[in-house]
Amino acid sequence: MARRKEATPAPAVPAGDRAAKPVRRGGGPGMGIGMAEKSKDFSGSARRLLGRLAPYRLTLGTILxxxxxxxxxxxxxxxxxxxxVDKIFAGSVGALLPHGQSKAAVVAALRAHGENTRADMLAGMDVVPGVGINFDTVGRILLTVLALYVCAGVFQVIQARLLNNVVQRSMNTLRKDVEAKINKVPLSYLDGQPRGELLSRVTNDIDNIGQSMQQTLSQLLVNGLTVIGVIVMMFTISWWLTMVAMVAIPVVMVVTGQVMKRSQKLFVAQWGHTGRLNGQIEETFTGHDLVKVFGREREVEAEFDTTNEALADVSWRAQFVSGLVMPIMMFVGNLQYVVVCVLGGLQVANGSMSLGNVTAFVQYSRQFTQPLTQLASMVNLMQSGVASAERVFEVLDAPEQEPEGDAKLPPTRGAVEFDDVGFGYAPDTPLIQELSLRVEPGQTVAIVGPTGAGKTTLVNLLMRFYELDSGRILVDGVDIRTVPRGDLRSRIGMVLQDAWLFHGTIRENIAYGQLNATEDQIRAAARATFVDRFVHSLPEGYDTVIDEEGSGVSAGERQLITIARAFLADPAMLILDEATSSVDTRTEVMLQEAMAALRSDRTSFVIAHRLSTIRDADTILVMEDGRIVEQGDHSELLAAGGAYYRLYMSQFEGAMTEADPNALAPAP
Structure with missing residues (x-):
């Protein structure tokens, strides 16, 4: 079965029916400028994002x-x-004191001479007069410190490796979930999304989530635990100095809260503008030829500049506001550092604390403010990641298609019945109303009518690209809503006006209709649809690589390849939506013969604007405004002199007038 083309710049609503459906397009001039939508639920989205790590509980426990x-x-x-430090300082001081005296005697002598400050400091030290530095003891302490830091570094490396593995696996799962979700949402949802915007959510936003989690989770865990550990150690040294140092905590909370309140909405707006810019770029590149043809380069550049400037402005404001946290916290930390050093020095001077404890406390005070500063500086990363997560969750929360049925289609004969069908792309704008139609197995049904009449919509409803508002469609007596979509679509081959090809060889593109096809089957399908005629003129033949835009082959040749694909699929029913619109007249004549053979013994629906291509149809349906206004074969409808006659005459009036001036006589 030929896939429905999705690589079009405009939404995928059928070309003839787009007027009936309001479509949200991406990125008109000035679109979204100045908008700064707020995060819907920062904490809820953050919890949901962290909840995606739940399958890795054991690894996360090891990381913890x-x-x-x-x-x-x-x-x-x-x-x-x-x-x-205490051992070195005590040894240095002890070497200066008289040998053989006790510390108490030295302290008393100092007090007797009125040197109370020196006496208080010496009294608080573990010093032996006349004994210098014990380098063996100092060496053992330093080796212990080295061992502590080496082991801590090894544990941190292992933790970082495990966390990286968890984050990347969770992002891999998230991408799979989004891909699976896109295959479950109704086509109407994809029609309402600018493709570049949707691609931005699937690629840029997920990448941003991964980077944010990778950079913040480890730091949140390490810095959070470091703050707790440092506070405990500081309390073991001096409880009142600890209370002085902890003044920084409420300052951090207030500053961070105010910054987050102002910057979160800016990050949401930033990623929104990024999606709109991607949509504009994708649409412009896809329609680059048309931009050149109509000379709209300046308008496109102006539109791009407008959105780009909006993105640059909101990105600058988001980064600036969130970046205020770091300098503010560094200022607070430096103030705290100065206060601790001064108070600690006074404690050493009066003998209340040893120099080693003060040195350790000063280091702890720096360790205390540093993780707080790092936590605050990660606000922008966290906000950016959560903003992207909300955009991805919006896709995951999109309404899905109606549940699959479990009924089985019998071996398909091709009897199709539309029973009082009603449908509209928008609830308040019905397109098809009370339409009933019965098609017998093996019949060829041509559908004609003006643009917007509902021709393509009719076959899209048969394919269940959209769900009915009312009525039902039966295939061989089975309601298609009770049948799995894959089972239904596997019985139907479809060739669209827009030729969809993927990056690969011509052989692979044809074999897409039947993946297990042999080389002989592929070549037979190519010969039947005249692909073989032009393939041999290509340097690599069937191994010629073409991209999704079909570069290297003409529009008509792309169309032939898609027809060959449907021919190879050998479906029970066939839908041809302007399948020959891109081929020349001579090739079209040959293709009509090939498609006549393809339609043999198959129920076929042919949508055509060129009425000359459907003269041999068993039944021709003329549609206007979603209704069947006429029905019959070519001769009957011409004789009736109604809507079909007017359509036919409008196409052939010029040629017939030149050939026979009497040809336009009214039908009897």
Whole structure:
């Protein structure tokens, strides 16, 4: 079965019926400028995003254990290093004191001479007068610190590797879910989405989610645990200095909250503008020839510049506002550092704390503000990632097609019945109303009428590209809504006016109609549809590679390839939607013969604007405004002198007038 073309710049509503459906297009001039939509539910979307990591609970548990171990070893380092500082300082001071005296005697002597500050400092030290630095002890302490940091680094590397694996696997699953979702949503949903915008959600937004999670999850875990560990160690040294240092926490919360409130809506707007810009670029590149033909380069550039400027403006504001967190937090951290150093120095001077403990506390105070600053600086990444997640979740939450039926189609004979069918692309704009039609097996039914009459819609309803508003469609007596869509569509071959090809060889494009086809079957289909005639003129023959736009072959040759694809599929029923519109007159005549053979013993629906191509149809339906206004064969409808007669005369009036001035006499 030939696939319905999706690579068109405009939405996929049938060309003849687009006027009936309001379509949201991407990126007109000035579209969305100044808009800054707010995040619908930041916390809810963040929880949902983290919930996608649930299948990796065991790995996440291992990551948590490794992170705790790494953070614990890191926060123990300054405390142990402070012991080395105490040993060095005590040894340095002890070497200056008289040998053989006790520390108490030295302290008393200092007080007797009025040097109370030096006496208080010496009293708080673990010093032995006359004894210098014990380098063996200091060396063991330093080796212990080195071992702590090495082990912490190893644990952190393993943790980072495991987390990277979890994030990438979860993004892989997310992409699969989005791909599966796109195959489940009704065609009306895809019609209402600018393709570039949808592609942006599937590619750019998911990539942004992965990058955001990769950069923030590890830092959130490490920095969060580091803050807790550092606070515990600081309390073991001095509870009141810890309380002074913790003044930074409410400052961080207030600053971060205010920044998030202002920047989140900017990040949502940023990714919205990115999607609109992608939609404009995709549409312009796809229709590049038309842009050149109509000389609309300046208008396209102006439209691009408008959206691009809007994107640049909102991106700058988002990054600027979120970037305020880092300098503010660095300022707060530096203030705290100065206060701790001054107060700690006073404590050493009065003997309340040892120099090693003050040194350790100063390091902890820096370790305390640094993770807070890093957490605050990740606000922009978190907000950007959650904004992208919301856009992806909107796709995942889109309404799906009606549930599949489980009825089985009998071996298809091709009897088709439209029973009081009603349908409209928009609820308040009905297109087809109370349409009834019966087609016998093997009949060829041609559908004609003016643009917008509902011709393509009729066959799209048969394919279940759209669901009926009322009535039912029966194939061999079975309601198609009770049959799995794949089973129904596998019985129907379809050739569209827009030739859809994928990147691959001509052989592969033809074999798409039957993937297990042999080389002989592929070549037979190519010969029957005259593809073989031009393939041999190509350098690589059937191995010639063409892209999705069919570069390297003409529009008519692309159409022939799609017809060969349908020929190879050998369907039970056939739909031809202007299948010969892109071929020349001579080839069309030959194709009519080939398609006549293809339609043999098959129920066929032929949509045609060129009425000369459907003279041999068993039944011709003339549609206007979603209704069948006439029905019969070619001769009967001409004799009736109605809508079909007027359509026919409008196409052949000039040629017939030149050949025979009496040919336009009214039909009896």
């Amino acid at each position: 254990v490794l992170t705790i171990a790494s953070v614990t070893l890191n926060v123990l380092g300054p405390k142990v290093l402070g012991q080395a």
